Structure formats: C-alpha cells, structure tokens
Amino acid sequence: MKKGVMITLGMLLLASIVFSLGVLVFHNTAYSNERFAELALFDRVYELDSSVSSNLKRIFEYESGMSVTVKNNSVELGETIPRTTNYASVMENYRDYIENTYNTSLVLKFDNSVFNSVKNQMPLLIKPHGILYTHDVSGDSDWISITPESTTSVLNYTFKINTTADAITMSWYTTPGGKTITVTANYKNGQVTQTNAVAMTGVIAVNMTYTNPPAQADGIMLLLLPPESITVSRGTNHVGVETVLALNAASDQTTVSYPDNMYNITFQDSNITKTSTPRIA
Amino acid sequence: MSYITMKKHYLNLRFGNKGFILSLDAAVAIFVVFIMIAISAFYIGRANEDPLPKLQMTRTGADIMAILDYEKTLESLDQDRVASEIKTLLPPNYQMRVVINGTFPAQVMTAETTTEPPGEQLIVGGKRSFVIRNESNEYFATANYWMWLK
Numbered sequence: 118m119k120k121g122v123m124i125t126l127g128m129l130l131l132a133s134i135v136f137s138l139g140v141l142v143f144h145n146t147a148y149s150n151e152r153f154a155e156l157a158l159f160d161r162v163y164e165l166d167s168s169v170s171s172n173l174k175r176i177f178e179y180e181s182g183m184s185v186t187v188k189n190n191s192v193e194l195g196e197t198i199p200r201t202t203n204y205a206s207v208m209e210n211y212r213d214y215i216e217n218t219y220n221t222s223l224v225l226k227f228d229n230s231v232f233n234s235v236k237n238q239m240p241l242l243i244k245p246h247g248i249l250y251t252h253d254v255s256g257d258s259d260w261i262s263i264t265p266e267s268t269t270s271v272l273n274y275t276f277k278i279n280t281t282a283d284a285i286t287m288s289w290y291t292t293p294g295g296k297t298i299t300v301t302a303n304y305k306n307g308q309v310t311q312t313n314a315v316a317m318t319g320v321i322a323v324n325m326t327y328t329n330p331p332a333q334a335d336g337i338m339l340l341l342l343p344p345e346s347i348t349v350s351r352g353t354n355h356v357g358v359e360t361v362l363a364l365n366a367a368s369d370q371t372t373v374s375y376p377d378n379m380y381n382i383t384f385q386d387s388n389i390t391k392t393s394t395p396r397i398a
Numbered sequence: 399m400s401y402i403t404m405k406k407h408y409l410n411l412r413f414g415n416k417g418f419i420l421s422l423d424a425a426v427a428i429f430v431v432f433i434m435i436a437i438s439a440f441y442i443g444r445a446n447e448d449p450l451p452k453l454q455m456t457r458t459g460a461d462i463m464a465i466l467d468y469e470k471t472l473e474s475l476d477q478d479r480v481a482s483e484i485k486t487l488l489p490p491n492y493q494m495r496v497v498i499n500g501t502f503p504a505q506v507m508t509a510e511t512t513t514e515p516p517g518e519q520l521i522v523g524g525k526r527s528f529v530i531r532n533e534s535n536e537y538f539a540t541a542n543y544w545m546w547l548k
Contacts, residue, residue: 121420125427132434139438146444153449157456161524164460168526171467172538175529179536207536214501214538215527 161223162382162391169215169225169380170395176211177397180204181239185398190367192243194250195359198351199259208236219382227380231394235375241397244372246270246364253348261349261358268317268345272363273297276349278337279357282325285309291319291341298347300339317341325352373398455492456522459545462487462494463526472541473530475502481509491548500539502530516546 177183182202184195212227219225234240240251247266252259265271273296282304294316301310302323321339326332335352342348349358364371379394462484466472471483480496488494488511495510523544530537 121423125423128427128431132431136434136438139441143441143444150449153453156453160453160456160460164464164524164526167464168467168528172527172529175531176536179529179531203536210536211529211538218525218527218540 158384158387158389162384162389165219165223165225165382166391166393170393172211172215173375173379173395174397176204176207177395180207183239185241185373187371187373187398189369189371190364192248192362192364192371192373193359194241194362195357196261197355197357198261198349199355200252201355204239205236208232222385224383224385225380226383228378231376231379235379240376241373242376243362244374245368245370246366248362250360259351261360262346263348263360263362264346269365271296271345272365273299274347275299275361275363276301276339277357277359277361278302278323279359280304280325280354281327282335282354283328284326286324287311288322288324289313289315289319291315291321296345298339298341302337315341317343317345317347325354325356327354372396452520452522455520455545455547456524458489458492459494459522459543460524460526463496463524463541463543466541467526467528472498472526472528472539475504475507475530475539477507477509480507481511484509485511492545493548494543494545496541496543498539498541500530500537502532502537502539516544519546521546 180202181204182196182200184193186193212232215225216227237254238252240249242249248270249262249264249266251262251264253262254260263271263274276299278300280303283306285302285304285308287300287302287309289311291313292315294314296317297312297314298321299310299312300321300323301308302325304325319341321341323337323339325335325337327335333353335354337352337356337358338350340348340350349360374396375394377394378392380392382391382393383389463472465487466480466483469483471480474480475498480498484494484496493510493512493516496508498507498509521544523542525540525542527538527540530539
C-alpha cells in the first residue's frame with residue numbers, strides 16, 4: 118500500500134516538475150516576443166536616424182562649399198565667401214522628400230526654426246567646447262561669425278585669406294590684450310602675415326588691390342566684438358577663408374554638428390520618439 | 399460456537415478489492431501524468447518559436463544596407479555592382495531583394511539574389527534613404543529591402 122502511494126506521488130511530482138518547466142519556458146518565450154517587438158521598433162528608429170544623419174552630412178559635403186577638419190586640439194574650417202552653392206534649395210528638397218517618405222507609422226519631421234536657420238545660415242556647433250561658427254546673410258552681405266560661449270574656449274585664432282589680389286596691406290585697429298590672432302593674406306605673388314595679441318574689440322582690415330582692368334580696391338574686415346566674437350565680412354570679390362581655432366582643452370571627443378534637435382522621429386503606434394541632429398565631423 | 403467472519407466480495411475477482419483499487423489508482427495516476435506531459439509539450443512546442451533569429455535577420459539586412467550606403471554602392475545605381483556587393487555581404491542562409499526608387503531619372507532598380515518568390519515563410523524588410531550626386535544635381539532615393547531564409 119505504501120509503495121503504491123509512494124510511486125503515485127513520485128510520478129505526480131515528476132509530472133509537476135515537467136509541467137512547471139513547460140510553463141516557465143512558455144512565459145519566457147512570451148516575454149522574449151514582447152522584447153523582440155520593442156527591439157524591432159527601436160532598430161527601425163535607429164536606422165532612420167542613422168540614414169537621415171548620413172544624408173544630411175553628405176548634402177553638407179556636396180553643397181556647402183565648406184571643409185571641416187577636427188583634430189585633437191584644433192578645428193579647421195574653410196570656405197569661399199560669398200557662397201555660390203545650391204545648399205539651401207537642396208536642403209529644402211531633401212526635407213520635402215524625406216518627410217513624404219516617412220509619414221505613416223514611422224514619421225519624421227524637421228523642426229522648422231532649427232531647419233530654417235541651418236538652411237539659411239549653416240550654423241555649426243563645435244562640441245563640447247561650445248563654439249558657434251555661423252553665417253549671417255543680410256541682403257548682399259555674407260559674414261562668417263565665430264562665437265565661443267566662453268572666453269577661454271579658444272586659445273588663439275588663425276585666419277588664412279586666399280585672394281587673387283595683386284597687392285595686400287593689413288591694418289590693425291585694436292588694443293593690446295590676451296588673445297592671439299594671426300592673419301595671413303595670400304595674393305598673386307606673395308603673402309602678408311601678421312600676429313598680434315589683442316583685446317576682443319576693434320577691427321583688423323585686410324585691404325586688397327586689383328590692378329587688372331577694371332582696377333579696383335576691395336577689403337575684408339575682421340570685427341572683434343566683446344566678450345569674444347569675431348565676424349569676418351566679405352568684400353566684393355570671392356575670397357577663400359580658412360579659420361583655425363586652437364582649442365583650450367584638447368579632446369578626442371570634439372565634434373562639429375548642426376544645432377541640436379534638428380529633426381524628430383516618432384513611431385505613431387507607440388510612445389517611441391527620438392530627437393536628433395546630424396554630426397558633420 | 400465459533401463464528402467465521404468472511405469479507406463479502408463486492409466483485410467476483412480472484413484477488414479481491416485490493417488489486418482493483420491498485421489498478422484503478424495506477425490508471426488515474428498515469429492519466430493525470432499524461433495530461434500534464436501533454437500540456438507541457440504544447441507549451442514547449444509554442445516556445446520553440448524563438449523571435450531572436452527574426453531580429454538577427456532584420457539587423458543583418460539593416461547592416462548590409464548601411465554598408466552599401468556608406469561605400470556609396472547604392473549611390474552608384476549600378477545594378478550589377480549592388481547585386482555583387484549583396485552576394486558578398488549576405489550570409490549563406492539568406493535571400494535578399496532590394497528595390498531602389500526615387501527622384502533620379504533612371505527607372506526603378508532591382509537587385510536580388512534569387513528570382514523565386516519566398517513562399518510561406520517569414521519575410522523581414524526595411525528601407526534606407528540616400529542622396530545621389532550626379533554631376534551638378536542632387537537626387538534622393540530610397541532602397542527598400544526584403545530578406546528571408548533559403
């Protein structure tokens with residue numbers, strides 16, 4: 118009798134163990150299915166963000182007319198002013214295309230104010246140093262504006278201005294101070310380089326003379342504005358401007374990107390939202 | 399006088415009630431055990447539908463498209479080049495189909511590893527947008543892709 122009871126109980130215990138394991142495995146799979154669905158959504162959002170970021174970077178490379186090089190302790194930016202590319206219209210066309218492509222379950226929308234500033238002024242943010250390199254366009258004017266958020270972010274400035282002028286002179290209307298600025302102006306048969314430690318107020322004038330008919334004079338002005346901002350104005354002729362910003366803190370994490378929160382990706386059927394901005398360099 | 403007490407047999411069996419009860423007990427126990435094992439087998443059978451291989455296939459497709467984009471293979475709009483790159487990158491147990499369309503003037507482009515339809519099996523897909531520079535013009539395109547097991 119006892120043996121029978123023991124055998125029965127033993128079989129019941131074994132079956133219960135097998136049953137419990139089966140239930141555990143089933144619940145684990147149900148959990149895995151939920152995680153799979155979430156991961157699949159996250160992957161789609163990530164892929165779209167990666168794709169759009171790459172596309173905007175490529176449009177910058179093709180149409181901005183700028184070169185950006187990031188080194189450990191400096192950032193070099195080069196361009197020709199005034200700008201003659203189709204950057205603004207290409208950006209506008211791209212926005213229309215990508216927003217129409219992703220407008221159902223996965224929706225991409227650009228922030229209008231950020232996008233318009235990027236399209237018109239091409240602002241670049243140098244992180245983590247907090248330096249804004251942007252362009253001010255007003256009528257026929259075309260300015261480069263460099264504004265660090267802190268007076269200690271940039272150790273010194275180097276400007277290289279490439280012209281086709283026949284002669285160049287430089288005039289410094291500045292006062293002595295703690296910021297070193299080097300200006301090199303290249304003309305047809307030579308160059309002029311001057312370095313001064315100045316306070317961030319005043320003007321550096323680069324005067325260019327063209328003798329080919331029609332003979333003309335032109336000028337580029339570097340406006341130094343307190344507490345620390347430099348604006349490079351264009352002249353009548355196209356000139357190349359290469360800017361080297363020597364950074365106060367060397368960092369291998371220096372990046373150049375557009376302003377934050379340029380576009381937003383939303384999955385309509387869930388609460389997944391990602392706000393992002395492309396990295397240029 | 400002495401009395402002999404006899405147990406009354408409820409059934410006309412050789413070994414009496416004990417044998418019947420034992421057999422009945424065993425039968426019930428086996429029945430219960432079989433039910434539990436059957437339910438366990440059902441649960442474990444359902445659990446074999448592991449979603450991780452599906453996720454792996456999705457990510458493989460996305461990675462392949464990202465590589466084609468970064469190497470500017472998609473931008474070339476060269477059907478043979480895209481198909482060749484896909485065959486190089488694709489793991490041997492997958493099939494893949496890519497269809498590219500956009501604002502460029504050429505026709506819709508298709509690159510695939512097989513012309514046979516996938517049949518009744520799981521197909522994962524996605525899309526990746528890219529920019530094409532052609533001389534002085536910019537075009538925008540989207541590559542839609544589908545993957546399934548061989």
